[in-house]
Amino acid sequence: MKVYIKTYGCQMNERDSEALAGMLIRAGHEIAQTEEEADVLLFNTCSVREQAERKAIGKIGYMKKLKAHKPELIIGAIGCMAQRKGEELLRELPHLDFVLGTGQLHKLVETVEALRRQRKQLALTAESDDVLTEMGTHHTPAGSPGWHGQIAITRGCNRFCSYCIVPYVRGREISREQSDVVAEATALAAAGVKEIMLLGQNVAAYGLNGDTNPPPDDHSPFADLLEALNAVSGLLRIRFTSPYVSYFNRRLIEAMAKSTKICHNLHLPLQSGSDRILKAMNRQYTRESYLQKVADLKAAMPDITFSTDVIVGFPGETGEDFDQTREVMNFVNFDNAFIFKYSPRPGAKSASMSDDISQEVKEERNQILLADLKSRVEHNLDHLINTVQEVLVEGVSPRNAERFTGRTVHNRVVHFEPDATLQPGTLRQVKITRINAVSLFGELLPEQGR
Ligand code: 5AD
Ligand code: SF4
Numbered sequence: 001m002k003v004y005i006k007t008y009g010c011q012m013n014e015r016d017s018e019a020l021a022g023m024l025i026r027a028g029h030e031i032a033q034t035e036e037e038a039d040v041l042l043f044n045t046c047s048v049r050e051q052a053e054r055k056a057i058g059k060i061g062y063m064k065k066l067k068a069h070k071p072e073l074i075i076g077a078i079g080c081m082a083q084r085k086g087e088e089l090l091r092e093l094p095h096l097d098f099v100l101g102t103g104q105l106h107k108l109v110e111t112v113e114a115l116r117r118q119r120k121q122l123a124l125t126a127e128s129d130d131v132l133t134e135m136g137t138h139h140t141p142a143g144s145p146g147w148h149g150q151i152a153i154t155r156g157c158n159r160f161c162s163y164c165i166v167p168y169v170r171g172r173e174i175s176r177e178q179s180d181v182v183a184e185a186t187a188l189a190a191a192g193v194k195e196i197m198l199l200g201q202n203v204a205a206y207g208l209n210g211d212t213n214p215p216p217d218d219h220s221p222f223a224d225l226l227e228a229l230n231a232v233s234g235l236l237r238i239r240f241t242s243p244y245v246s247y248f249n250r251r252l253i254e255a256m257a258k259s260t261k262i263c264h265n266l267h268l269p270l271q272s273g274s275d276r277i278l279k280a281m282n283r284q285y286t287r288e289s290y291l292q293k294v295a296d297l298k299a300a301m302p303d304i305t306f307s308t309d310v311i312v313g314f315p316g317e318t319g320e321d322f323d324q325t326r327e328v329m330n331f332v333n334f335d336n337a338f339i340f341k342y343s344p345r346p347g348a349k350s351a352s353m354s355d356d357i358s359q360e361v362k363e364e365r366n367q368i369l370l371a372d373l374k375s376r377v378e379h380n381l382d383h384l385i386n387t388v389q390e391v392l393v394e395g396v397s398p399r400n401a402e403r404f405t406g407r408t409v410h411n412r413v414v415h416f417e418p419d420a421t422l423q424p425g426t427l428r429q430v431k432i433t434r435i436n437a438v439s440l441f442g443e444l445l446p447e448q449g450r
Helices: 011-026 050-069 080-085 087-092 105-117 130-134 178-190 221-230 250-258 275-280 287-300 319-332 359-382
Strands: 002-007 040-045 074-079 098-100 122-124 148-152 195-199 237-241 265-267 305-312 336-341 388-396 404-408 413-416 427-436 439-444
Touching (some): 011 040, 011 074, 011 105, 011 148, 011 195, 050 074, 074 080, 080 087, 080 098, 087 098, 087 122, 098 105, 105 122, 105 130, 148 178, 178 221, 195 221, 221 237, 221 250, 250 287, 287 319, 305 319, 305 359, 319 359, 388 413
Parallel strands (some): 002 040, 040 074, 098 122, 148 195, 195 237, 265 305, 305 336, 413 439
Antiparallel strands (some): 388 404, 388 427, 427 439
């Protein structure tokens, strides 16, 4: 069968879709490039904000037309919204054939094959740990994983931030065995992968068995894992997302600083800079303790850069609370930020609070933070003009076929003209000549030793 997969939401969903594509191919199926040529349509959904759910429901609804012309078409919703809504989704969208929740993704192939033999509506939403180990496969259309590979090391979350649906739709936090992760990284490196991205909803809590109390200063299974991965030959860079600030203890910070492949660029969700709002969000840190961790990280890695997630318009957020968020963002000098307008999620704790900040105020605060970000980034990038940056070459620029792109260790995209020897997945030096919005442009320097 030809299977088309559309993915919404986060990197974990992208990783899941990639793993599912690998499983389907190994079972003898094909990945379709368009909806029209497919025998099976899969929608890997997100529940984090209402808008993400609405988009997927709209899209699946629209597929009714396609199915009217092609009754044998199998349509499935998988992932977070599938988990949250379960059978309700089958009632809402009667042309939907199946729903597969986050704990049942590894059952995709058998589900699709069973439905081909016998048509009926099916919802599988039980929680299961098997998904963690069984989703460790990689696939790209060309058959090789390319220069970049993502590895899911934890799944689920035990933190229960009051606004967040993740603990309800992704279940309890579970970690893979270190040996299993290292084996996957080694296999990826042997297949030519140069950069790995470790994924988890609460990635730095890796190996803590779901304990929400950050460990003592000398203990960090995540640091042990990073050191083991740093020793995998062939890998050039290691990144991870998203860590929760409280887990950056001495052991982890030291391991990051001394492991040469760990990129000094951290996505460190702040959510709010106001202690009052952080408390209402059930975040386990204060503005001061967040800033202290940032200071500790900067002391150990002076070149480190940060990006973040922030929510504007959380229930009860006053202008003063918002100003504090703005202040912290400028103080940390975040190089990138994802700013979200608060969206109440059914089942999450904050859904019982009044969503009292108007859409206009949320939008206004969003725009202010975006403008701050723009001027910070311009300022930070300006300093890079005339410097030489090491980039990991990614390939031909999607916007301009005559240019290549690469990425600095600090996650900045650099555009440059290629030379005859240029290969994706290699490290090259580029002299930065100009900037444009969030990108850098430069001249490729000759390869060393040539
Ligand atoms: N409303 C708005 N943003 C949210 N996020 C999570 N839940 C919500 C919500 N209910 C944001 C957080 C998180 C990111 C992935 O999505 O900032 O870090
Ligand atoms: Fe959601 Fe908080 Fe867990 Fe992140 S740490 S996934 S925001 S509950």
